[in-house]
Amino acid sequence: MAPAGNSDMATDYYELLDIPATATESEIRRAYRKTSLLYHPDKVKPTPENLDKFQLLQTAINILTDPTEKTKYDQTRAAKLRRQAETAALDSRTRKMKEDLERREAEAKGGAPGSVNGTKRSWTDRELEIKRIQEENRTKLEAFRQKKVQEAEARAHAEEKPSEDIDRSIKVCWVKEGEGLDIDQDALEENFPSGDVEDIIFLKDKKRRLEGRDKKILLGTAVIVFRSLAIAKKAVAQGTWEGIESLDWAAGKEPGTT
Structure with missing residues (x-):
């Protein structure tokens, strides 16, 4: 049996089996039997890709049905997801801060969005519509990202809220x-x-x-x-x-x- 510490963390075994991390052992085994039929050498052409996927499924079922190995895997997986969420949150704050700093510098020099060398330019209706759509898409994307990382941020700031x-x-x-x-x-x-x-x-x-x-x-x-x-x-x-x-x-x- 492959130990959880040596498992390929690039592959999420729960996603591989299309089950939630809260799945019971019977649900895990049922999902394994269903998924393995898609890659079993006796059922489909044994291409390198199918064989690799089938081998991953063997590793997944071995780990997820062994209580000790499953606990190790779940802990490692949770830490990885937490790091990804924290990185996404930091990237978001860094991007916002950079935009704010550059805007402040522009305002301090008498410039403003939509101006060139201090002279305000006019915008066509088409350009305004494009800018509106771009801003709308950025807002939606940012909202989506924030939703994904809010739990990680809450944990990170639970003990002490840092200054801005x-x-x-x-x-x-x-x-x-x-x-x-x-x-x-x-x-x-x-x-x-x-x-x-x-x-x-x-x-x-x-x-x-x-x-x-x-x-x-x-x-x-x-x-x-x-x-x-x-x-x-x-x-x-x-x-x-x-x-x-x-x-x-x-x-x-x-x-x-x-």
Whole structure:
């Protein structure tokens, strides 16, 4: 019998048998008998694909009908599903935060959605309809994703609700020349103890004029999301480090100040 620890977690045995994870042993065996007929070498052409599927079914029935192995498999499967849900939730928050930061920068420069170099442009009815449909689809997709991950998020925040991502984030800028060309996520993370940084979001490179420079230069910008507000405040208090031109709160001011 193949132990659960060595099972192929790329294959969900419950999905393979088309049964819920709460199925009883008799339901599992009944589903196995029904499904195995579709791939049994005596019933269908023994192609490599059919043989592989039939072998997976053997592994599935062995594991799911053995109480000890089933418990191990269920625990491993639950952990995998939880990680997937937490990753999806983080990706969603990261995308929203990046859009919010870029919108704030555009507004600070006097720009606005639908403008080019500060000059408002007109939209055709067709373009407006396309944008409306795109926004509607994005809203529906986001709602679907949130529904899938809300249970995982609830568990993650059950003990302690973290401060808003943007409140515990700082924005850093560096000149994209010389050693600045080598600054990436690893280079930024190595400035802090392991575990202090939750995420790093890279924004679009922009040309700006710095004091002492005759021409505008290209600056790289990133937002570092720390595990807690206290850690973020400590990072700001320490000031800039080697290779970094400037750092500031991502929200534009220290959380809690007016």
